[in-house]
Amino acid sequence: xxxxxxxxxxxxxxxxxxxxxxxxxxxxxxxLYAGGLFFLLGGLxxxxxxxxxxxxxxxxxxxxxxxxxxxxxxxxxxFLAAMPLLLGLMNAIMPLQIGARDVAFPFLNxxxxxxxxxxxxxxxxxxxxxxxxxxxxxxxxxxxTQSPGHGVDYYVMGLQLSGAGTLMGGINFLVTIVxxxxxxxxxxxxxxxxxxxxxxSILILFAFPALTVGLFLLMFDRMFGAAFxxxxxxxxxxxxxxxxxxxxxxxxxxxILPAFGLFxxxxxxxxxxxxxxxxxxxxxxxxxxxxxFMVWAHHMFTVxxxxxxxxIFAIATMAIAVPTGIKIxxxxxxLWGGSITINSAMLWSLGFIPxxxxxxxxxxxxxxxxxxxxxxxxxxxxxxxxYVIVGGVVFGILAGxxxxxxxxxxxxxxxxxxxxxxxxxxxxxxxxxxxxxxLGLMGMPRRYWVFLEDQGLDTGNLISTIGAFFxxxxxxxxxxxxxxxxxxxxxxxxxPWDGRTLEWAISSPPPHYNFKxxxxxxxxxxxxxxxxxxxxxxxxxxxxxxxxxxxxxIIPFVMSLGFFIxxxxxxxxxxxxxxxxxxxxxxxxxxxSMLVRSLKDDxxxxxxxxxxxxxxx
Amino acid sequence: MSHDHSLNPETMxxxxxxxxxxGKNKFLGLWFFLGGETVLFASLFxxxxxxxxxxxxxxxSEELFGLELxxxxxxxxxxxxxxxxxxxxxxxxxxxxKMQLWLGITGLLGLAFLSLEIYExxxxxxxxxxxxxxxxxxxxxxxxxxxxxGHVLFGLCWLTAIMVRNAxxxxxxxxxxxxNTFSLYWHFIDVVWVFIFTVVYLMGKVG
Numbered sequence: 012x013x014x015x016x017x018x019x020x021x022x023x024x025x026x027x028x029x030x031x032x033x034x035x036x037x038x039x040x041x042x043l044y045a046g047g048l049f050f051l052l053g054g055l056x057x058x059x060x061x062x063x064x065x066x067x068x069x070x071x072x073x074x075x076x077x078x079x080x081x082x083x084x085x086x087x088x089x090f091l092a093a094m095p096l097l098l099g100l101m102n103a104i105m106p107l108q109i110g111a112r113d114v115a116f117p118f119l120n121x122x123x124x125x126x127x128x129x130x131x132x133x134x135x136x137x138x139x140x141x142x143x144x145x146x147x148x149x150x151x152x153x154x155x156t157q158s159p160g161h162g163v164d165y166y167v168m169g170l171q172l173s174g175a176g177t178l179m180g181g182i183n184f185l186v187t188i189v190x191x192x193x194x195x196x197x198x199x200x201x202x203x204x205x206x207x208x209x210x211x212s213i214l215i216l217f218a219f220p221a222l223t224v225g226l227f228l229l230m231f232d233r234m235f236g237a238a239f240x241x242x243x244x245x246x247x248x249x250x251x252x253x254x255x256x257x258x259x260x261x262x263x264x265x266x267i268l269p270a271f272g273l274f275x276x277x278x279x280x281x282x283x284x285x286x287x288x289x290x291x292x293x294x295x296x297x298x299x300x301x302x303x304f305m306v307w308a309h310h311m312f313t314v315x316x317x318x319x320x321x322x323i324f325a326i327a328t329m330a331i332a333v334p335t336g337i338k339i340x341x342x343x344x345x346l347w348g349g350s351i352t353i354n355s356a357m358l359w360s361l362g363f364i365p366x367x368x369x370x371x372x373x374x375x376x377x378x379x380x381x382x383x384x385x386x387x388x389x390x391x392x393x394x395x396x397x398y399v400i401v402g403g404v405v406f407g408i409l410a411g412x413x414x415x416x417x418x419x420x421x422x423x424x425x426x427x428x429x430x431x432x433x434x435x436x437x438x439x440x441x442x443x444x445x446x447x448x449x450l451g452l453m454g455m456p457r458r459y460w461v462f463l464e465d466q467g468l469d470t471g472n473l474i475s476t477i478g479a480f481f482x483x484x485x486x487x488x489x490x491x492x493x494x495x496x497x498x499x500x501x502x503x504x505x506x507p508w509d510g511r512t513l514e515w516a517i518s519s520p521p522p523h524y525n526f527k528x529x530x531x532x533x534x535x536x537x538x539x540x541x542x543x544x545x546x547x548x549x550x551x552x553x554x555x556x557x558x559x560x561x562x563x564x565i566i567p568f569v570m571s572l573g574f575f576i577x578x579x580x581x582x583x584x585x586x587x588x589x590x591x592x593x594x595x596x597x598x599x600x601x602x603x604s605m606l607v608r609s610l611k612d613d614x615x616x617x618x619x620x621x622x623x624x625x626x627x628x
Numbered sequence: 629m630s631h632d633h634s635l636n637p638e639t640m641x642x643x644x645x646x647x648x649x650x651g652k653n654k655f656l657g658l659w660f661f662l663g664g665e666t667v668l669f670a671s672l673f674x675x676x677x678x679x680x681x682x683x684x685x686x687x688x689s690e691e692l693f694g695l696e697l698x699x700x701x702x703x704x705x706x707x708x709x710x711x712x713x714x715x716x717x718x719x720x721x722x723x724x725x726k727m728q729l730w731l732g733i734t735g736l737l738g739l740a741f742l743s744l745e746i747y748e749x750x751x752x753x754x755x756x757x758x759x760x761x762x763x764x765x766x767x768x769x770x771x772x773x774x775x776x777x778g779h780v781l782f783g784l785c786w787l788t789a790i791m792v793r794n795a796x797x798x799x800x801x802x803x804x805x806x807x808n809t810f811s812l813y814w815h816f817i818d819v820v821w822v823f824i825f826t827v828v829y830l831m832g833k834v835g
Contacts, residue, residue, distance in 0.1 A: 115656075115657065182657055186653050189656060190649065190652055190653055190656060191653075217664065217667050220664045221668075224672055225671070232767075235761075238764045244762075246764040247764065250679075253674075609789050609793070610789060
């Protein structure tokens, strides 16, 4: 299990290593690979949508396929690209930032990843088995209960699997941060990225079960003849909307808060300053999370909840602008008077501030319940949420990737290509989505397959599609950059950016046990403190001793595979009795794996002191 | 760090279930998990409350429910929570045999509860034609109460697995957290039932 042994291995050995790994850094990489792949798929779907809308009454794809494209684009980008990419960064970096050797539940961490991956595969298998889900990523009933074929069934089972995986990830991060911080790492000394990981995990914990229940109800209605959303038998389709948005609104904060956290770290590092208003930043994060649970019905202003409910939700929504504003000003004041370095990571961060602020402003506009009757279901809303999700989350992911690439992969991304990616993507993004505000105000509804000629929508849509090609170009340059860096990129030193936090105190990439000796943390930005006092490296908090490590395991993979097989059984038992074999067989594999996990002792192993002494620093 | 986790009365720590980092993590992790489960059941309760009068011409909750049976079920499950407390008490005193005995009683009470629930469902379906598919009320009722029943069943399987697995080797620092997390989970199932008894049965009978 030493480092030397992991270097010269055949493909099969590497594959087996990744299938069984419980190391948070490798699982982080797996999340990044899988999330990246789904991001490309979602992007491809977006390009097809934009090509269809390049001119009036276009016939590039059929109306039915268009519905599948918009549904899969939204679902893929939210659940299979943005979240896993963020979970990947959290997995790879957060334990390093708090000075831990691994997460609290390494086995569960691996299980969470495989559940997510099989859920994502499940969703995309639908393309080949008679059609993808086509009732929008929100899957409103009764559209979703009435949708023919099995597309929506794949949506239900795929999201159920990947949602379970995400929930496990959330619990794991919470316990890790509470129980496994290094000596001296108090809560108010944690880097902002760790703080946002913590708060986001709380959001995941309390938001995802609502989706779980919503999906169960939809599953029971579609596959087992229940009547939750069937008005003829007394059902009520608004229940779906409530459950979906009780999950769905916190979900947007689950996406944006980690981005806020990593921007805070990046601004502070590249301005060579302590983050301005650290305490206010922490409390603003918590406040956003708290308010995020009180605003779900602002997605439902036009449902007819009445003026009182609409007003309460409108005011609660607008209140979120206050802690968000606190954050924007604190970032600006971190930059103020700093010794600023501008590189790719910093460009994404600087580009984020105006882009996200625009999205925030339109957010307050759509929060005004009365005005929302005009905006609802138009391209104005499409423009708004792409400004916050692309301008916030995707910019954040790309900033984080450029910033932490050396730590995760041990090589530094090419700066020139990084800047080219930024400028093409940044310009393309504003070209694509800024014009959509006006298309929406002129009355272009979202999710329509075609629009008519000479209604003032032609030029706007053309510009939007051109912008999308700029974004695609930027993404391709980033891919080339990633491959180039892997082959001949510059080897990264431990601390390429003159960093402030603990992840920069160990080598790039870190050894599999992370810290040979747990570091003693003496304040916020612990590494910076040691640098300022002339020491330059962390003081150990413990003598060199044996390190306890968890064993790898194939069980998480087998268990997820079992539930994946069972999902097909659930879907097809409505047509074929033979599907019950898959249903019961898959459940037997899944539950059997759980039993094996429970019965088989797993004490882990120890890296001895002698082995550690032999390895160089 | 010792590889031998077994306990003897001399070296017995005060709380064996939380003596190791793994134990502490399991303890906290289960609490967080129960937080998520609370939202899961809250969503099911919300759905049930929205649909409980949507009988679509079928029998209403007043006609269906009989409080006698449900009262017995409640007593069985509440008692099983108490017996699991006894088991944890004996675990902390390192008395493995008594812990197993009380856990066994806990399991039997849970099994009795589950049998009565199955009988109850059978009674509604057979005597009233009240099924999962007959109305939105039916779907909501069987989903809420069935999810709870499913949790009881899962708990029973879990309990059986850890009791059988550890029957011969006794208590140690590796398995003590497992018994403890089971007991926490079992209390949670009990608390959920208290809400089901109140919201579904009492309010359904008189509300």
